[in-house]
Amino acid sequence: GAVVSQHPSRVICKSGTSVKIECRSLDFQATTMFWYRQFPKKSLMLMATSNEGSKATYEQGVEKDKFLINHASLTLSTLTVTSAHPEDSSFYICSARGGAGSFFGQGTRLTVV
C-alpha cells in the first residue's frame, strides 16, 4: 500500500517553543493532506485540511495561528505548533489522500513540559 512518513515520532519541547511536524507521501502525490489530533482513548479529531499550494482549511475551534500548516509540495505537508503549552500535548497524525484511498502517518507524540 501507499506509504506516508511522519516525523518526528516523538518530541518533547519546552513551553513557549515551536515544534514542526513533517508528513511525507513517499510513493504517491497527495494534493490533499489532513491533520488530526488524538487524545488518550479517544477517536481522531480532524484539525485541518491541507491543500498543495493554497491555504489550509481549519475545522471549527482550531486556532490557525497556533497550528500553522504548510503544504509546499505534492509530497510534503508540515504542521507547526507555535508557542506550545502543556495543553497542546497530544498525539498528532497526518493523512495523505491518494487515488487508492487515504493513508496515515505513524503519528507524533508531542509532550510540552
Add this chain to the structure above:
Amino acid sequence: SQQGEEDPQALSIQEGENATMNCSYKTSINNLQWYRQNSGRGLVHLILIRSNEREKHSGRLRVTLDTSKKSSSLLITASRAADTASYFCAPGGFTDKLIFGTGTRLQVFP
C-alpha cells in the same frame, strides 16, 4: 463528509475465532475505508470498498457493503493476538475529508 458509527464498541474473543464489526452511516457514499490502529500508533489502511462493490477480500479480512442499508461489516477470520487493536470505518467520497467515530476495540486473547 460524514462519520461512520462502529458497532460494537468493544469485542473480546479467543485466538482462532472470527471477529465481526459493523459500520453504519447516514448518507450515500462513493466508497468506504476500514482502518486499524494499534495503541499509540498511526492508522493502518486495511481496505477500500467502492459503492458498486458488495464484498471485498484481503487475506483474512472480508468486507461487505450494503448501500441500501447504509452499512458495512469487517470480518477478521481466524483471529490472532496481533489483531488486537481499534478498528475504524470511514465512509465518504474521493474528495471528502475523513471523520472518525469511536471505533471498535478488539481484544484477542491467546
